Amino acid sequence: MQAVNEESARCEFSLAHYRYILRRARAAGYHVCGHREFLRSSAQRTLMLRHDVDVSLAEALRLARLEAREGVQSTYFIRLRASGYNVLSRLELTRIRTLIDLGFEVGLHLETGLREGLFIDPSEEAAFSKQLLEIVSGQAVAGCAMHVPKQTHGSLSRDTLRKSGFLYEAGEPEFNHHVQFFSDSNQMWKPSCPCLAIDQADRLYVTVHPIWWTRPRTNVERIRRRLSQGL
Ligand SMILES: [Zn+2]
Numbered sequence: 057m058q059a060v061n062e063e064s065a066r067c068e069f070s071l072a073h074y075r076y077i078l079r080r081a082r083a084a085g086y087h088v089c090g091h092r093e094f095l096r097s098s099a100q101r102t103l104m105l106r107h108d109v110d111v112s113l114a115e116a117l118r119l120a121r122l123e124a125r126e127g128v129q130s131t132y133f134i135r136l137r138a139s140g141y142n143v144l145s146r147l148e149l150t151r152i153r154t155l156i157d158l159g160f161e162v163g164l165h166l167e168t169g170l171r172e173g174l175f176i177d178p179s180e181e182a183a184f185s186k187q188l189l190e191i192v193s194g195q196a197v198a199g200c201a202m203h204v205p206k207q208t209h210g211s212l213s214r215d216t217l218r219k220s221g222f223l224y225e226a227g228e229p230e231f232n233h234h235v236q237f238f239s240d241s242n243q244m245w246k247p248s249c250p251c252l253a254i255d256q257a258d259r260l261y262v263t264v265h266p267i268w269w270t271r272p273r274t275n276v277e278r279i280r281r282r283l284s285q286g287l
């Protein structure tokens with residue numbers, strides 16, 4: 057068990073190294089924030105932090121509590137069809153409300169139709185999903201991020217997403233301008249751990265899947281398989 061305030065400069069998937077990344081970024085003058093805040097911020101140095109909550113809201117909330125203690129913000133993109141959590145259950149609803157109370161932005165981790173072409177028209181489903189997450193979270197949902205884009209039925213154009221009421225989709229050009237991207241997909245950093253880019257670039261876009269950090273010894277292959285089956 058890691059001590060609450062421990063930090064580690066060693067690049068590994070641990071809460072201690074996560075805390076180190078945040079502290080280094082803040083010390084170097086980066087504004088660590090979520091997407092909605094990124095769009096209105098004029099900070100010269102920004103680290104935009106995106107969380108894809110693929111598997112567990114409980115683990116996401118653990119990471120959020122750490123971030124809140126470190127004084128940073130981020131966006132948590134939440135699924136409506138995850139097999140690991142049900143946003144309509146009382147427990148998960150409380151977790152979502154806690155994320156909001158801690159000051160985090162909640163967005164929709166959008167999945168429509170999956171492979172089988174099930175369900176309604178993708179744009180109708182996007183609008184419906186947004187409304188449902190708004191009811192659950194008790195506040196307006198500004199943005200979405202595609203979950204496993206290859207599985208998402210049809211590509212939802214920018215126009216379609218605007219008609220569905222979204223202010224942004226996390227992959228849109230507004231977020232790409234002079235930005236360096238980092239992602240911890242399948243518990244492997246691409247292209248590298250973002251701590252190595254601090255002081256090297258002014259705008260960093262970091263995608264994090266909370267479970268790799270809160271449960272570093274989890275079975276990556278099992279989770280990867282579940283997600284590839286749309287679960
Ligand atoms: Zn690192």
Ligand SMILES: [Zn+2]
Binds near residue numbers: 108109165202203
């Ligand atoms: Zn995802």
